[in-house]
Amino acid sequence: KQEVTQIPAALSVPEGENLVLNCSFTDSAIYNLQWFRQDPGKGLTSLLLIQSSQREQTSGRLNASLDKSSGRSTLYIAASQPGDSATYLCAVSETSGSRLTFGEGTQLTVNP
């Protein structure tokens, strides 16, 4: 059974700092990995999708990397802003199936 772990569980940083969120998974037979953002009481917003054959994806100040063989992904946020405060979730999609397995999330607070 796939297990996804995110470290740290919570992170508080001053505005402007660069930061890294970590995600690890136990079964490397994944189809893709997605990073989501969730604001309190809201739905999930897709930030980046990395296919299993890719090493990284970038969108604006966000960069996600994937090392499938070691079961790890990182989300790098450059020049953090208070508006980045949210919970960040990573999720892996299984091959030949529809199951999407989530980590517990990292709650990020960016202080002005």
Place this chain on the structure above:
Amino acid sequence: DTEVTQTPKHLVMGMTNKKSLKCEQHMGHRAMYWYKQKAKKPPELMFVYSYEKLSINESVPSRFSPECPNSSLLNLHLHALQPEDSALYLCASSQIRWLGNTEAFFGQGTRLTVV
């Protein structure tokens, strides 16, 4: 358009009521999902429909009854719920490819309170 629309946004129901949650997408996605999310926890998969057929049921109690009337709509019928069923219910969709499913898009959720 990458929108998944869920209605209602909020729902309060008694333990003897029958209600339904609705989800709609027009991205041509053929996989649709129901997730349940409790506070400060990740979403938990409940059901998956692939090509309008139920493909995954994560041992969900029968008081939750999913329905996929067509490729754009997904319903979740609720009956005789318990207070512990209070949660945020999320709908999602993705496209089906031979080796796996594509990027998943989520709705804003229905906040359900059972009294």
